[in-house]
Amino acid sequence: MTRGAIVVGASSGIGEALARRLAADGYEVGLAARRTDRLRAIGEALPTRAYVATMDVTETRTAREAFFELADAMDRVDLVVVSAGTGALNRDLEWGPERETIAVNVDGFTAIATAAIEFFEERAGSEAGRDAPDGDLDGHLVGISSVASRFGNPGAPAYNASKAFVNNYLRGLRHRQHARSADIAITTVEPGFVDTDMAMGENLFWMASPETAAAQIHRAIENRRRHVYVTRRWRLIAWLFALLPESIARRLLT
């Protein structure tokens, strides 16, 4: 049976590369973001059937409606990836960029994550869910967080804090799923630097291409991993910040 995936934030970067990778693996893909033209162009180039949904995740009510419409329009949805995210350097601590970051990375992320769980749980309780073969998951939710979640960032405080929210939210969902009958896998992805629009053309250390990131995320999905650093070496940075006293971390970051 053909598998289906929804990627929210599929119009560029990691989400786009992952959508392409999933389609190459036979998934039908639902592509969601604000830039409809880009989503259409990406969808037309995929080898499998593609569906397009325009949504601004900060408009949480309409974004959730668009998510459910998309999921209902697709033959199957086995996987939901929330890659939509934003971040801006904001050394002057203006409220606008901080608010936007929280709106997309916290409100928007949570709106879609809860919609995905609701969709999977409802299906698991339905006849189709009960007839599913043993060993099949009832669903798989993947959240794209960041290694930035591991430390406070003086230049973009809301970004790093929002990603810490994503990590902890997904951890909470994993604990919640453990006690429930629906078998839903939850994967947290923490990329380091990836060469996307978000990196703004800078040549940063240990920078991965979106294709490499997508390949590693795809493998983590196939292996039903709870957590993955992309690329793997970024776990060293996570460990470093876990061990460093705040005074030394501050000297490194300012």
Ligand SMILES: NC(=O)c1ccc[n+]([C@@H]2O[C@H](COP(=O)([O-])OP(=O)(O)OC[C@H]3O[C@@H](n4cnc5c(N)ncnc54)[C@H](OP(=O)(O)O)[C@@H]3O)[C@@H](O)[C@H]2O)c1
């Ligand atoms: N690049 C990195 O170095 C890096 C490192 C760690 C984590 N990440 C995370 O990876 C994820 C993907 O980022 P990327 O690097 O691939 O950057 P990107 O190319 O800028 O992609 C961001 C995606 O999010 C979507 N998006 C942004 N605001 C949205 C909104 N209000 N509603 C719906 N979709 C929205 C964008 O689509 P539209 O503009 O069309 O809406 C786009 O598809 C983000 O969560 C980011 O925090 C990136």
